[in-house]
Amino acid sequence: MIIKNIIQILRELTKQKLRTFLTLFGIFWGTTSVILLLSFGMAVKANTSKTMHGMGEQICIIWAGRTSISYGGFPKGRNLSWYNDDAQYLKDNVQLIDDISPQYSRHVSVNVGSKKQYFSVNAVWPDFKEMRNMVPREGSRFLNPLDQEKRRRVVFIGNEVEKTMFGEEDAVGKIMYIGGTPFTVIGVIIKKEQDGSYNGRDKDAIFMPTSTYLGIYGDRFVDNMVVRAKDVNKTEEMKHAIINAMAKKYRFSPEDEQALPIWDTTEMDQFLNTFFNGFTIFLGIVGVMTLIVGGIGIANIMYVIVEERTSEIGVKRAIGAKKRLILFQYLVETFIIASVGSISGFLFSLLLMFAINKAPIEDFVGVLKFNPTIAFTSILIISAITFVAGWGPAKRASTLDPVVAING
Amino acid sequence: MIKMDNIRKVYNTGKIEVEALRGLDLHIKKGEFITVIGPSGSGKSTLMNIMGCLDKPTTGEYRLNGKSIKQLNDNELSELRNHEIGFVFQNFNLLPYASAYENVEMPLLFAGVGGKMRKRKVEYILNKVGLSDRMDHRPNELSGGQKQRVAIARALVNDPNIILADEPTGNLDSHSGKEIMELFVNLWKEGNTIVMITHDPRAKDYTDNLVNITDGCIV
Numbered sequence: 001m002i003i004k005n006i007i008q009i010l011r012e013l014t015k016q017k018l019r020t021f022l023t024l025f026g027i028f029w030g031t032t033s034v035i036l037l038l039s040f041g042m043a044v045k046a047n048t049s050k051t052m053h054g055m056g057e058q059i060c061i062i063w064a065g066r067t068s069i070s071y072g073g074f075p076k077g078r079n080l081s082w083y084n085d086d087a088q089y090l091k092d093n094v095q096l097i098d099d100i101s102p103q104y105s106r107h108v109s110v111n112v113g114s115k116k117q118y119f120s121v122n123a124v125w126p127d128f129k130e131m132r133n134m135v136p137r138e139g140s141r142f143l144n145p146l147d148q149e150k151r152r153r154v155v156f157i158g159n160e161v162e163k164t165m166f167g168e169e170d171a172v173g174k175i176m177y178i179g180g181t182p183f184t185v186i187g188v189i190i191k192k193e194q195d196g197s198y199n200g201r202d203k204d205a206i207f208m209p210t211s212t213y214l215g216i217y218g219d220r221f222v223d224n225m226v227v228r229a230k231d232v233n234k235t236e237e238m239k240h241a242i243i244n245a246m247a248k249k250y251r252f253s254p255e256d257e258q259a260l261p262i263w264d265t266t267e268m269d270q271f272l273n274t275f276f277n278g279f280t281i282f283l284g285i286v287g288v289m290t291l292i293v294g295g296i297g298i299a300n301i302m303y304v305i306v307e308e309r310t311s312e313i314g315v316k317r318a319i320g321a322k323k324r325l326i327l328f329q330y331l332v333e334t335f336i337i338a339s340v341g342s343i344s345g346f347l348f349s350l351l352l353m354f355a356i357n358k359a360p361i362e363d364f365v366g367v368l369k370f371n372p373t374i375a376f377t378s379i380l381i382i383s384a385i386t387f388v389a390g391w392g393p394a395k396r397a398s399t400l401d402p403v404v405a406i407n408g
Numbered sequence: 409m410i411k412m413d414n415i416r417k418v419y420n421t422g423k424i425e426v427e428a429l430r431g432l433d434l435h436i437k438k439g440e441f442i443t444v445i446g447p448s449g450s451g452k453s454t455l456m457n458i459m460g461c462l463d464k465p466t467t468g469e470y471r472l473n474g475k476s477i478k479q480l481n482d483n484e485l486s487e488l489r490n491h492e493i494g495f496v497f498q499n500f501n502l503l504p505y506a507s508a509y510e511n512v513e514m515p516l517l518f519a520g521v522g523g524k525m526r527k528r529k530v531e532y533i534l535n536k537v538g539l540s541d542r543m544d545h546r547p548n549e550l551s552g553g554q555k556q557r558v559a560i561a562r563a564l565v566n567d568p569n570i571i572l573a574d575e576p577t578g579n580l581d582s583h584s585g586k587e588i589m590e591l592f593v594n595l596w597k598e599g600n601t602i603v604m605i606t607h608d609p610r611a612k613d614y615t616d617n618l619v620n621i622t623d624g625c626i627v
Binding site for chain 2: 012312403
């Protein structure tokens with residue numbers, strides 16, 4: 001009986017092509033736009049987060065500043081500098097530090113064959129890799145403790161450096177003259193999105209062990225230090241501990257904010273998190289609004305359907321259709337429209353995502369990814385709204401007085 | 409077959425009470441052909457609705473085949489309409505998007521009749537009303553007379569005990585009207601019980617059993 005009725009309903013739906021098509025299209029379009037909207041939001045969020053973290057995750061960059069408070073017999077306005085052993089000093093004295101690396105840098109002319117160009121040459125510890133997301137390309141590596149210990153003349157280079165100096169060739173294992181000294185390229189960084197930087201982009205930089213660097217250039221002072229806390233939530237405490245330790249060693253006031261400038265990227269993370277939470281809520285509201293508009297449309301259409309088919313319902317009742325059959329028929333109709341509409345909308349949104357991902361806008365919105373949670377939730381909500389919207393008219397249809405209904 | 413005793417029907421439209429039927433008695437035996445005539449507003453349609461179990465009387469006793477309909481709930485009334493009664497309307501009331509075959513098949517679907525049986529019954533009955541070559545046509549592809557034949561086939565398909573026709577020739581030209589009247593007469597001669605509301609004066613030519621209703625009473 002039920003199967004026969006569903007066949008009957010399908011028959012009625014296919015017989016009223018335009019109406020069914022319009023209703024289907026409304027739900028189809030609602031589903032497509034909500035899924036796309038939310039996917040766009042997720043993609044932008046993921047993309048921004050990715051490029052923001054291109055420089056590194058949850059790290060602090062420390063520079064040497066200039067005192068602004070007179071302290072311990074010293075006048076204010078004293079220039080401060082950090083020495084090579086300060087990184088080790090901090091690592092030994094501040095328990096909250098997980099990784100630390102000093103960083104030296106200078107512009108040096110680099111030769112490969114007949115090509116010559118200036119690049120930013122940086123000297124860092126192996127710990128730099130994890131903190132600053134220095135991911136080596138497959139088949140290559142970053143600087144390791146042995147390079148550091150043996151003062152090896154090896155370099156890890158940015159992908160743009162490789163492209164400029166070696167063209168399409170693989171630089172790994174090749175020799176590169178830096179300030180006239182031959183170095184072996186041991187690694188190339190993978191292409192990464194990087195929005196933030198303090199010393200140029202990593203793709204344009206060359207990295208070598210500090211031991212090798214100091215052996216050649218003999219810098220007295222560190223340019224900056226990069227540090228990461230063991231627990232990201234204790235970054236603030238770690239910063240205080242670092243300032244206190246350095247204030248003790250170099251005799252400046254721990255209150256002096258200009259003596260030891262710190263760029264805390266976790267602050268940006270917190271801001272981004274807050275921003276994107278707001279963004280997600282905003283998208284959610286837009287999505288729900290869109291769905292409600294869709295729901296009103298569905299309710300309207302279902303209402304019109306019942307209205308225009310009043311006499312039909314009356315006739316059906318007169319020839320023996322029971323109330324629950326009429327109710328059932330309208331609900332199944334709603335259900336079929338909702339499911340076919342939302343599933344085809346979902347499939348279409350997949351197709352659109354595929355097409356959009358082919359378009360050259362990846363740098364702005366990132367890659368649209370199929371998110372099962374979004375798709376499932378959208379389909380569920382659309383179906384629920386359709387069902388709720390269809391219930392009222394269906395109930396009304398089933399309780400119509402047959403006598404009144406027949407006369408339309 | 410039909411026993412109506414002291415049927416009253418009062419409609420409440422806001423503050424005004426309209427008494428459509430005032431203590432009407434009507435007994436119809438199996439195989440009778442009753443023609444109900446009367447001016448509009450006399451209560452003919454109300455009588456028809458009550459007889460067809462679409463509506464219940466306010467007071468009075470209506471027994472169909474010995475069964476009092478007073479105690480029946482909506483589902484039971486639906487089944488009764490499906491099995492015992494065949495309706496034919498003035499404006500045909502066919503489903504516009506369904507073919508003649510599908511329109512006739514519908515009461516059988518509601519009754520839960522199996523597929524093979526449905527096919528046999530629908531084809532038989534359409535053949536009987538002379539439309540075996542129009543089965544796949546939709547109502548808008550049929551003439552008025554043909555539409556009414558489909559409606560009659562739909563009324564007959566479930567072998568009802570009684571056929572209720574509300575001005576079946578009212579929307580037809582005189583030629584088709586005559587054909588439809590003849591069809592009803594043939595059905596009657598085959599033993600069907602028919603109650604017909606009509607203004608058609610020719611009805612008198614087909615049956616002597618006239619019931620005249622005025623102001624909710626039989627006169």
